[in-house]
Amino acid sequence: xxxxxxxxxxxxxxxxxxxxxxxxxxxxxxxxxxxxxxxxxxxxxxxxxxxxxxxxxxxxxxxxxxxxxxxxxxxxxxxxxxxxxxxxxxxxxxxxxxxxxxxxxxxxxxxxxxxxxxxxxxxxxxxxxxxxxxxxxxxxxxxxxxxxxxxxxxxxxxxxxxxxxxxxxxxxxxxxxxxxxxxxxxxxxxxxxxxxxxxxxxxxxxxxxxxxxxxx
Amino acid sequence: xxxxxxxxxxxxxxxxxxxxxxxxxxxxxxxxxxxxxxxxxxxxxxxxxxxxxxxxxxxxxxxxxxxxxxxxxxxxxxxxxxxxxxxxxxxxxxxxxxxxxxxxxxxxxxxxxxxxxxxxxxxxxxxxxxxxxxxxxxxxxxxxxxxxxxxxxxxxxxxxxxxxxxxxxxxxxxxxxxx
Numbered sequence: 531x532x533x534x535x536x537x538x539x540x541x542x543x544x545x546x547x548x549x550x551x552x553x554x555x556x557x558x559x560x561x562x563x564x565x566x567x568x569x570x571x572x573x574x575x576x577x578x579x580x581x582x583x584x585x586x587x588x589x590x591x592x593x594x595x596x597x598x599x600x601x602x603x604x605x606x607x608x609x610x611x612x613x614x615x616x617x618x619x620x621x622x623x624x625x626x627x628x629x630x631x632x633x634x635x636x637x638x639x640x641x642x643x644x645x646x647x648x649x650x651x652x653x654x655x656x657x658x659x660x661x662x663x664x665x666x667x668x669x670x671x672x673x674x675x676x677x678x679x680x681x682x683x684x685x686x687x688x689x690x691x692x693x694x695x696x697x698x699x700x701x702x703x704x705x706x707x708x709x710x711x712x713x714x715x716x717x718x719x720x721x722x723x724x725x726x727x728x729x730x731x732x733x734x735x736x737x738x739x740x741x742x743x744x745x746x
Numbered sequence: 747x748x749x750x751x752x753x754x755x756x757x758x759x760x761x762x763x764x765x766x767x768x769x770x771x772x773x774x775x776x777x778x779x780x781x782x783x784x785x786x787x788x789x790x791x792x793x794x795x796x797x798x799x800x801x802x803x804x805x806x807x808x809x810x811x812x813x814x815x816x817x818x819x820x821x822x823x824x825x826x827x828x829x830x831x832x833x834x835x836x837x838x839x840x841x842x843x844x845x846x847x848x849x850x851x852x853x854x855x856x857x858x859x860x861x862x863x864x865x866x867x868x869x870x871x872x873x874x875x876x877x878x879x880x881x882x883x884x885x886x887x888x889x890x891x892x893x894x895x896x897x898x899x900x901x902x903x904x905x906x907x908x909x910x911x912x913x914x915x916x917x918x919x920x921x922x923x924x925x
Contacts, residue, residue: 531800533777533796533799533800533803534774536800536803536804537770537773537774537777537803538770540769540770540773540803540804540807541761541766541767541769541770541773541807542766543766544761544764544765544766544769545764546762546763546764547762547763547764547810547811549815551811552811552812555811612812613812613813613814613822614809614812614822614825614826614829615817615818615821615822615825684808684809684811684812685809685811685812686805686809686812686826686829688825688828688829745833746805746809
């Protein structure tokens with residue numbers, strides 16, 4: 531096609547773009563995916579029956595805070611990488627903030643372990659669901675990841691692998707947040723190991739498919 | 747005339763606010779900028795360059811939400827253009843020229859660079875003058891087809907044919923030398 535004709539066609543319909551359109555688009559993708567994941571949990575796994583009791587206990591909020599802080603960090607990174615002129619990854623120094631919740635949770639885990647006899651440590655670490663937990667987090671992150679892929683259709687990432695990993699990390703931590711509604715585990719080292727593993731798997735999967743799916 | 751950063755940015759923001767006239771003016775102003783950008787970086791033919799320019803215009807249009815009004819517009823634009831160029835090479839599984847190759851050559855071996863130039867002169871000397879001139883003007887000096895045609899006082903299609911025949915003859919010679 532002739533370049534002039536192309537320009538004419540492109541400028542035939544110019545919709546106004548709001549400020550913070552990138553943030554809105556990402557939020558919408560996450561929300562849509564999150565709703566699907568929440569429905570999957572409610573139907574497929576079932577919300578834990580003692581949720582109202584658990585919400586008064588500290589371990590529920592510990593899990594929630596941990597996954598939420600990872601999700602916030604990941605989403606900021608996604609928003610940065612969604613622009614073509616994103617700074618280089620090593621300049622994203624605040625990514626180190628991701629280590630803060632991990633270290634805090636490790637500290638809580640150590641305190642918990644100090645309070646129980648060492649014979650119970652293994653049971654505490656493995657809980658009842660260590661075999662399923664990482665895989666469930668990974669699977670539940672898929673709808674949210676798909677939501678983010680939709681967001682990216684109007685965004686312009688130029689480092690596709692990094693953007694894919696960040697999207698996977700965000701999807702994984704949001705999925706883990708929702709998985710708290712089902713998961714009955716209470717110990718910090720369980721969360722630190724198996725939740726983190728599930729989230730890391732999601733980030734790895736994102737890095738793997740990013741270059742293919744985020745091309746534009 | 748090349749539009750300035752401030753001017754381009756004002757047009758972009760106009761487009762973002764929904765002003766179609768401003769958006770069209772922006773896209774038109776980008777065409778020469780992008781042509782020059784790709785011509786300087788790509789050894790490919792004019793068709794490839796025009797394809798890339800169009801793809802970049804489409805990307806500028808569909809992904810314009812990712813431009814942050816408080817940042818430098820040309821940095822955003824050339825980031826998009828660079829991405830499109832890398833994607834173009836990746837799709838064709840060819841190697842990508844490294845930006846600033848001249849600087850690297852200068853730093854790493856003046857000898858290699860001057861040898862390359864001597865080789866180039868030797869090869870071009872064997873071609874008919876018109877072909878050599880057309881190749882030198884478009885591929886080494888970085889002029890456009892139109893500029894070259896004006897300078898030599900011949901038609902554009904004549905320039906294109908000269909380049910094509912000249913490059914073909916050179917390619918045949920080089921592969922012959924290697925064997």
